[in-house]
Amino acid sequence: MTPDRFQLQRVLGTTERAVRFAMKPLAGMGFPLRAPTTPRGVIVPDQPDTLGAAYDTEWARRPVATISRSLIVNGPLRLAVGVLTRPRVSGLDRLSALENGDDTMPVVFAANHESHLDTAILIHAIPRCWRRELVVAAAADYFFDRRWKAASASLALNAVPIDRHQTGRRSAETFRGLLDDGYSILIYPEGGRSPDGWAQEFRGGAAYLAQRAGAPIIPIYLEGSGAIWGKGARRFVPGRTQVVFGEPIMPDADMSSRKVAARLGSDVARLADEATSSWWEATQRFARGSTPSLSGPETTSWRRSWALHERRRRTKSGRPRPRPEWPHLS
C-alpha cells in the first residue's frame, strides 16, 4: 500500500469519528426531537388519514405539475422506455371511432400487468389525444403508503390511489369525477403485477368504474415487460415489448359489472392470442371458443414457466436471445 493510501484512510477515519461524535447527543435524545410515545391507557383520537386511498392528488393536475410531468414523461421516461423496452404498438386503428380531435371521449384503458414498467410503456403507447389527460390507477397500499412515494407517483405518472382489495365508494367517486372532468383512466384489473408472468384473474373494479361513468373500456394486451423487469427481479434486462389495443367495449347499462369484467378478460386473452399467432387464427379460435387462457396452463410451475417461455419466443418479446454462433471453419 502506498503512503498516499495511508493518508487517505486516515482522513476517512477521522471524518467518520467526527460525524459519530456530532450525532452522539441526538442518539440519546427523545421527544421533541423525536415523535412522542403514547401513554398507556390514553386513547388518541384518529387523525384523518392523508395517505393511501385518502391521498389527495388534486395538486398533480394543476398547470405547474402538468408541465413538470410533461417534461418527465417526454424526457427521461421516454428515453427509458425506448432503450429498455422498445415497444411495438398495434391495434390503434381500433380506437378511431372514439377519437375526435379535442373533443375525444374519456375512456378506461384496462391492461394486463407484469411489471412496474407497464405504466411507462402504456403512457407512451396511448394516443396523444388521451395521453394529455390520463390518470393512472395505482395501488393505494403500495404507491401511496409513504408521502414521498405518493408525491413521486402523482407527479411523474399522474397516479391516483385505488384500493385494490375493494372498490370503495371513495375511489369510485374519485374516478367517476375524473371521467366526468374528461380524464381517461389507465387501470390494471388484475390488481397487481403477475407473480410468474401469466395473468391473474381480472377483477371487476375497472368494469364497475366504467359502467358507473358510462365510459368505454379499451382492452390492452402488453407482452414482454415481465421478462425485462418482472416482479421480484433485481435488475433490468433490456428487451422488446408488444402492446396490442383491442376493440372498445361500449358501456351497457343492462350488463352487470361481472359480465363486463369477464368480457374484458376474454378480449385481452384474444389479443394475447393475436399477438402470439395471427389475427385470423385468433379470430377463428375465438369464434370456436378455444382461445388460450390468459392465466396459462393449469399445471406445475415449471411447465407454466416453460409454456411462458414458448409464448414469448413466438411474440419475439422479452429478453433478447443470443444469436447462434457458427464455428469458423477455415
Added chain:
Amino acid sequence: MPRPGFVLDVDRSTPPMLFWHGERFSLERLPADRSRVIYPAEPHPGLRDVRAEIRRAIAEPLDSEPLAELLNPDMKLTICFDDVSLSLPKMRRPDVRQLIVEAVLTEAAAAGVDDVHIIAALGLHRRMHDHELRHVLGDRVVDSFASSGHLYQHDAEDPDNLTVIGTTDHGEVVEINRRVAESDLVVYANVNQVAMDGGWKSLVTGVASYRCLSHHHNPQSLENTRSLMDRHHSALHHSIWRMGSVLRDHGPRVFQIETTINTDAFPSPFDFLSKREWEWTARDRASYLATSKSLDRTPTRISRRIFHSIKAPYAVTGVNAGFTETVHERTLAEVYRQHVVEVEGQTDILTMGIPFICPYNPDSVMNPILVMCMGLGYMFNMYRGRPLVREGGVIIMTHPTYREFDPAHHPSYIDFFDEVLADTTDPHEMSVKWERKYAEDEWYRHLYRTQNAYHGVHPFYAWYWGAHGRAWASRVIIVGGHPDTVRRLGFTPASTMTDAFELASDVVGTRPTITHLHVPSVLVADVR
C-alpha cells in the same frame, strides 16, 4: 349542415381563383362579367361509428340474405378489394376496406369458414407495395394471410388462373380470375370516391384479363361515354353491365359492400384548398403564401414526396351491402347527393388546374400522359347531361407537364411517349397500329407480373380515357407546361393564363364565356 355546391359569376370584386399547377398552386384572375366558377359542396359529415354501420349493412343487406346466412364451413370464400388507385389522396388509417374485410372475416370465423382468399382487384394496374397493402388492409389482415399465400394480387396475365365464364350478347368474352370464378361466395370491398366506381365495374375490371378489358377499354367505347360519371349514358358502363349480367347468371354469388366517402381530401394545413377564396381568413392567406412560396423554391422531387405523403381525413358517409345492382344504385344516389352541382348552359372555355395526382400515379410521377388522362379523361368527364364546354370549345389546363416518368411504375409509358405519340395522337389509329405490340410485349408483361409496373397496354387506356374530351374540344392549351412535351401530346403550350385566353380567341372569339372547375374537391356538373 354543409353548404351545397354553387356557381359563382365572376365580377370585378371577385378575387383571383386558386389553380392547381401540379405540385404547386397559382392564383389566376378570370375576366369579369363573362366567367363563372363552379364550387363543389362542402364535405358532408361522416358516420359516427363506421364499424357498427358495416356490421349493420352486412346483417341487413339489400336484395340478399344476410352475410352470415351465406357462409358455411365447407365453402370457398374470396374477398376482393379495390386497389391503391382509391382513394386519392390515400385516406387516414384505418382505411374503410380494412374495416370491411375484418368485419367479413369475423363473420367467416364465426361460421367456421377456413378456405378464404383475399385478392387485390387491380386489373391492369400495378401491384401494390407491401406498405400499401398494409395501409389498405391493416397489419392484422396482412400478417394473417400474406405469409400463407392467401392474400395476393390479381394477375391478368396468368393463363393458368384465368377462366372464361361466358360471353355477352354483344360477343364480349367475360374472362376473370379462376379463384373468383370457382368461389362459392365473392365479397367485394369497395370505396366509391366518384360515380364512375363501383357496381359491376369493381369485379368485371378488377379481376379480369386483358382480353376481357379490351372489349370496353377502347376508343370507340370511351368516345361514346357521356360521361364516365353517368353510368346510364356511358358506353363503357353499358359493356361492363352486360358482362355483369353474365357474371350474375353464370358466375359465383357476389356480395357487394360499397362505401361512400366525403370530399374532405386535405388535412388542416391545406384548408385553403377547399375554401372559397373570398372566405380565406388571414390564417388561410398566410398558409397559402407560406405553402406556395415554399413549394416554388422546393425541388419537384421533394414537393412530390410531401404531397404524396398526405393522408386525407376522409369520412365515410354511407355503407351499403347486398346484391350488386341494388347496392350500387344506393351508392350512386349518395355520391350524387354530395357531388352534383346544377349548372345552366355550356361555355366556350373550360379552365381547370391539374393536381399532382391521378388514379394511376399514387406515390409516383404525374407523367405527361397522365396529365392528359386527368384533364381530358377525369375532369372533363365530371358532368351529367352535357359537357361543361360546348362542342368545338377550348379547354385550358394548368400543369408543368414535365417530361418525367417513373421507370418502375410506368415503363411502357416512356416508350409510348417516345414511340407512339411521336407517330400519332389519334386514339383510333394508335389502337390499330400499336396497342397489340405493347399489350403482348414480354418485358412489360414480366414487369407487370413480378414487379410494380402497370401493364404494357395501360398508357393506351390512359390515352383512350381522354378520347371523348379530345374529340369534343377543338383546342387544348396547357399553361406553364414544358412546350416540347405539350406539343408532343398534341396540345398548345402557353406561358400565362392571359396568353392562353389570347390563343383561344382564334377559336372562340375575343369575348368568350369561361367556366372554371374549382378543385380539389370532387363535383359533378349537372349541365342543363
